Amino acid sequence: MALRVRDLTLGYDRHPAVHHLDLELAEGSLTAIVGPNGAGKSTFLKGVMGELPPLEGKIERGAARVAYLPQLSEVDRSFPLSVKAFVAMGLWHRTGAFGGLSRADLSRVGEALAAVGLTGFERRPISALSGGQVQRVMFARLLLQDADLILLDEPFTALDAKTAADLLAVVQRWHGEGRTVLAVLHDIEAVRRHFPETLLLAREKVAHGATDTVLTAENLFRARQMSEAFDDDANVCARPAEQPAKRGAA
Amino acid sequence: MSWLIDPFADFAFMQRALLGCLAISLGATPVGVFLLLRQMSLTGDAMAHAILPGAAVGYLVAGLNLGAMTIGGVAAGLVVAVLTGAVARFTALREDASLAAFYLISLALGVLLVSLKGSNVDLMHVLFGTVLALDDAALTLLCAIATVTLVALALVYRPLVLECADPRFLRSVSRWSGPVHFLFLGLVVLNLVAGFQALGTLMAVGIMILPAAAARFWATSIGGMLAVAACVAAISSVAGLLASYHAGLPSGPAIILAAGTLYLLSLVFGPSGSLAARFWPRAHLEA
Numbered sequence: 001m002a003l004r005v006r007d008l009t010l011g012y013d014r015h016p017a018v019h020h021l022d023l024e025l026a027e028g029s030l031t032a033i034v035g036p037n038g039a040g041k042s043t044f045l046k047g048v049m050g051e052l053p054p055l056e057g058k059i060e061r062g063a064a065r066v067a068y069l070p071q072l073s074e075v076d077r078s079f080p081l082s083v084k085a086f087v088a089m090g091l092w093h094r095t096g097a098f099g100g101l102s103r104a105d106l107s108r109v110g111e112a113l114a115a116v117g118l119t120g121f122e123r124r125p126i127s128a129l130s131g132g133q134v135q136r137v138m139f140a141r142l143l144l145q146d147a148d149l150i151l152l153d154e155p156f157t158a159l160d161a162k163t164a165a166d167l168l169a170v171v172q173r174w175h176g177e178g179r180t181v182l183a184v185l186h187d188i189e190a191v192r193r194h195f196p197e198t199l200l201l202a203r204e205k206v207a208h209g210a211t212d213t214v215l216t217a218e219n220l221f222r223a224r225q226m227s228e229a230f231d232d233d234a235n236v237c238a239r240p241a242e243q244p245a246k247r248g249a250a
Numbered sequence: 251m252s253w254l255i256d257p258f259a260d261f262a263f264m265q266r267a268l269l270g271c272l273a274i275s276l277g278a279t280p281v282g283v284f285l286l287l288r289q290m291s292l293t294g295d296a297m298a299h300a301i302l303p304g305a306a307v308g309y310l311v312a313g314l315n316l317g318a319m320t321i322g323g324v325a326a327g328l329v330v331a332v333l334t335g336a337v338a339r340f341t342a343l344r345e346d347a348s349l350a351a352f353y354l355i356s357l358a359l360g361v362l363l364v365s366l367k368g369s370n371v372d373l374m375h376v377l378f379g380t381v382l383a384l385d386d387a388a389l390t391l392l393c394a395i396a397t398v399t400l401v402a403l404a405l406v407y408r409p410l411v412l413e414c415a416d417p418r419f420l421r422s423v424s425r426w427s428g429p430v431h432f433l434f435l436g437l438v439v440l441n442l443v444a445g446f447q448a449l450g451t452l453m454a455v456g457i458m459i460l461p462a463a464a465a466r467f468w469a470t471s472i473g474g475m476l477a478v479a480a481c482v483a484a485i486s487s488v489a490g491l492l493a494s495y496h497a498g499l500p501s502g503p504a505i506i507l508a509a510g511t512l513y514l515l516s517l518v519f520g521p522s523g524s525l526a527a528r529f530w531p532r533a534h535l536e537a
Contacts (some may be wrong), residue, residue, distance in 0.1 A: 026419055049422055059330075066422070068422045071417065073418065073419075074418040075415065075416045076289075076414065076415055079415040080469070080472055080474075081472070082471070086415070089416070089419060090423060092412075093409070093423065096424075097424070098408070125470060141419075161435065
């Protein structure tokens with residue numbers, strides 16, 4: 001099991017963004033997370049990465065190494081780094097804080113750049129890249145991370161068709177290598193074509209399973225009914241916890 | 251050339267001042283480069299205010315005693331750095347607001363303590379630096395701090411660069427983010443304390459930030475910026491000390507103004523991102 005989530009509630013200021021979610025991802029699965037804006041998709045990935053402590057419930061990561069591409073990355077693109085130096089960060093698990101890059105590591109960097117179509121960009125400063133090239137660089141770094149579980153938050157948003165297709169090929173390569181991939185996506189047609197499994201999320205789990213059984217008109221309609229508003233006077237959630245977990249701030 | 255060599259050849263106090271300033275140039279400027287790259291340039295200024303009361307309290311307790319003032323300055327600076335970092339990491343307040351809050355508290359506390367003991371001319375001397383009267387202990391301290399800084403930066407170079415360029419990625423692959431941030435703030439405090447021995451607490455920030463800001467217009471890599479910044483600081487030290495010697499100017503401000511002059515020249519004429527590049531562009535390339 002690459003990821004097991006039990007009765008997970010994540011949120012901000014006691015308001016749940018992900019509510020009582022149960023989920024199991026098999027090793028090697030390729031899953032899309034689909035849902036309206038505000039459905040808790042990014043929050044869920046943050047929770048899996050440990051950036052946001054659960055208000056309730058449990059997250060068990062079976063994967064040894066997890067790689068994460070956030071939607072709003074905090075990369076300082078004016079920072080004076082070359083593409084090569086930036087992508088080589090993905091080798092952290094080999095170099096650690098102090099180790100040097102071996103000849104083999106440098107050729108890995110070259111291969112990763114080739115895989116995303118950026119051969120010859122090694123010495124280019126990251127400040128000189130276009131939006132699509134930045135996303136290619138991010139994927140090259142993900143490739144080097146050699147992770148068992150890969151979390152992608154809207155990886156193809158704002159990309160042209162060619163770039164999106166190239167990067168989708170990288171995702172399919174990971175799938176072929178038996179890695180577990182979980183990607184937040186908005187393009188329902190692309191999900192139907194390329195992602196075998198789907199989690200439809202609208203704060204709560206609407207459906208999870210084979211994509212064509214999940215993305216039915218009825219399920220999508222239910223997901224759209226989700227209310228986005230915070231209710232400041234909402235009652236404390238009374239749903240019984242599966243196990244006697246601590247009750248967050250409630 | 252004698253005006254260039256003689257002051258340093260003839261007078262021991264000028265040699266000591268030069269050695270002290272070169273030590274600061276080596277230690278403080280890389281810290282300044284990383285402050286600049288982290289968009290924390292004003293942090294140095296705030297930190298200088300935060301350590302000032304600590305140094306003043308050390309002075310009031312033990313008189314003109316290097317050890318007491320150093321310990322006081324480092325202690326005040328580290329307390330503010332740790333509180334600032336902790337509040338920024340565990341609450342909704344951003345680092346800049348958190349730092350502003352704590353350094354203002356620290357400064358007010360310092361001013362209160364100083365005024366209780368009455369004003370003191372020597373104290374002003376301390377706060378504005380004594381580069382022409384560095385004794386052996388002060389020189390040893392300056393060189394030790396420069397050494398510790400360079401070794402520490404060399405060791406944590408990779409996590410520090412990552413923490414500046416993509417902190418979220420660093421958090422996703424290691425636990426270094428917090429430690430490297432606090433270690434870096436510790437180096438900022440140490441180098442400001444080193445700087446105030448020679449240049450005074452307020453001028454110390456200048457030798458940290460001005461060379462780094464000048465270097466941004468010359469170099470497009472981190473290594474290049476570090477090298478240019480150290481050279482700018484060293485040249486400013488020599489030029490400032492000479493101006494101070496020949497024209498009878500106070501040495502601290504003379505050194506910082508020399509650095510400021512180099513900054514302004516870089517701002518106008520530097521090859522990368524300067525005013526010249528903006529307003530007198532060279533012909534564009536084909537691809």
